[in-house]
Amino acid sequence: MKKLLLLVWMMWMIPAAPATAAQHVDFSYPDIHGKVHTLAEYKGKWVVVNYWATTCPPCIKEIPELKAFHRRHQDRDVVLLGVNFEEIPLPWLKDFMDSVSMKYTVLLAGTSPETPFGKIMVIPTTFIVSPAGELVAKQVGPLTAASLDAFFKRNTGTDQADASVTKISDKMR
Secondary structure, rough: OHHHHHHHHHOOOOOOOOOOOHHHHOOEEOOOOOOOEEEEHOOOOEEEEEEOOOOOHHHHHHHHHHHHHHHHHHHOOEEEEEOOOOOOHHHHHHHHHHHHHOOOOOEEEEOOOOOOEEEEEOEEEEEOOOOEEEEEEEEEEEOOHHHHHHHHHHHHHOOOOOOOOOOOOOEEE
């Protein structure tokens, strides 16, 4: 069953064929402490951007997987950013994060389905941005730490993300 789920996930994560112009993305979101983060500040690192909400059961189920991935990769060249996709009082969000021990950065996006990555209709939705700032993969629905690890191993040829890897693709599928 796990192999089947990994195969299904990997089909979602297959990057599109290279095009002539790269699709660069950027955003500007505040974190839970009010500090504004841009995607451009992480250039040179792989960035996993996960849109989620506290009221989304699949999102909550996915959090332990994201935490495990973050623990293994936080000191390497992969950044995990959780983007809260709801209007919720900040103290409630902080309490929720404390209750599930979320240690990775959480940004606040509000509820507009329009994002720098395009319209989001389902959460969780996760995007992977290359060290060059190019959108290379998308996952609609929950994912696992193992599937993220497999993506990076397949696309960098190592067990960890490598900022010197060449461009994977220019567009999302």
